[in-house]
Amino acid sequence: MSEPVLRLLNVSRRYGALVVVEDVNLSLKGGETIALLGPSGSGKSSLLHIAGLLEAATSGEVEILGRKTSALNDGERTRIRRDTLGFVYQFHHLLPEFTALGNAVLPQLIAGVKKPAAEAQATRMLTAMGLGERLHHQPGQLSGGEQQRTAIARALANNPKILLADEPTGNLDPKTSDVVFDALLELVRGEGLSALIATHDQRLAKRMDRVLVIKDQRLVETTA
Numbered sequence: 065m066s067e068p069v070l071r072l073l074n075v076s077r078r079y080g081a082l083v084v085v086e087d088v089n090l091s092l093k094g095g096e097t098i099a100l101l102g103p104s105g106s107g108k109s110s111l112l113h114i115a116g117l118l119e120a121a122t123s124g125e126v127e128i129l130g131r132k133t134s135a136l137n138d139g140e141r142t143r144i145r146r147d148t149l150g151f152v153y154q155f156h157h158l159l160p161e162f163t164a165l166g167n168a169v170l171p172q173l174i175a176g177v178k179k180p181a182a183e184a185q186a187t188r189m190l191t192a193m194g195l196g197e198r199l200h201h202q203p204g205q206l207s208g209g210e211q212q213r214t215a216i217a218r219a220l221a222n223n224p225k226i227l228l229a230d231e232p233t234g235n236l237d238p239k240t241s242d243v244v245f246d247a248l249l250e251l252v253r254g255e256g257l258s259a260l261i262a263t264h265d266q267r268l269a270k271r272m273d274r275v276l277v278i279k280d281q282r283l284v285e286t287t288a
Contacts, residue, residue, distance in 0.1 A: 066094035068127075069225055069258045070115060075124030077110050084110045086281040088124070092226065092258050097249065099269035100262040101286075102278035108262035109230050111278070115260060116149055116228045117141045129225065146175055150224035150257075152248075154231040156215035158203040164190055164210075165199040168218040175222055182221070189217035192254070193247050209240040216248050220255065227252055227259040233268065241268070 070092040077084040085107040092098055102108050113119035115126060117133055126133045128144055136144075145151075158167050168186035173179065190199055193213040203211050212232065219227060232248060233241035245268050252259045261272065269275045275286050 067130075068092060069094050069129055070260065071125075071127040072111075072115060073125040073127065075111075075114060075121045075126065077107070077114060077119070078122045083281050085114075085278065085283070088283045090115075090260075090276065090283060092260055094225075094258055095253075095256050096274070097252060097259045097261065097272040099272040099275045100260060100278070101264070101266065101269045101275055102262075103264055106278040107281060108278060111283075112228050112230050112260065112262055116151060117145055146222070148225050150219035150222065150227045152212075152216050152219045152227065152229040152232045154234040156203070156211045158211055158214060158218075160203050163200045163202055164195055164206065164214045164217075167203070167214055168221045171218060172221055177222075185223075186217065186221050189221050189251070190214065192251050193217045207240075208236055209244050212236065212244050213247055216244070216251070220251065220257070223255075225258065227257050227261075229259065229261040231262055231264070234264070241265070245271070 068091045072088050072090040075088045076086050088111065100108050100111065110119065114121050128148055133141065165183065165186055168190055169182045172182035172185060187199060190196065193216060195210060195213055198206060198210060206214065233244050236244060249271065263269055276283050277286050
């Protein structure tokens with residue numbers, strides 16, 4: 065593994081008197097997968113939003129590819145999210161009027177990629193997720209697991225350096241969850257990406273390189 069691609073330095077997030085996370089330090093290296101473990105309400109989503117520049121920390125610093133981000137304007141933060149980060153959520157948020165291919169193509173078109181290249185990349189990602197025969201199906205024609213795999217392919221279509229995933233299998237039954245998680249890890253590792261994946265499932269967390277747990281608003285590493 066290489067140098068850190070993402071660092072959280074003494075990050076805290078508060079809403080008035082409510083402390084969500086306190087003095088968090090985290091380093092994600094190139095090619096590394098980290099599980100962020102904790103029950104609902106423990107601050108996992110807030111920490112991911114801070115790491116993904118979707119939410120500002122109350123204090124502390126976020127470094128992405130060695131660049132400090134706290135003083136950046138909205139346009140610069142948006143460019144980093146577009147060019148460097150991929151996001152997957154518990155609910156797929158696919159556009160129902162588009163096919164699986166169309167959903168995976170759209171973010172690339174927004175980023176300025178020409179349509180033929182965008183379609184080729186989207187096809188590659190969807191095929192890698194086991195959806196090569198479902199490219200032209202709309203979300204309503206796909207199973208829950210297929211919809212989530214489409215969302216993962218969409219998140220990775222822009223070739224991000226870092227994947228941030230918030231309970232990516234949390235809305236699926238255990239069997240489907242295993243299929244989706246297998247495909248996610250295989251693609252992330254095959255593409256050499258770094259991933260920070262929030263989950264409450266210890267069984268899935270143990271399959272990643274490291275497991276970090278939010279406990280009493282702080283982050284601790286576990287080997288359990």
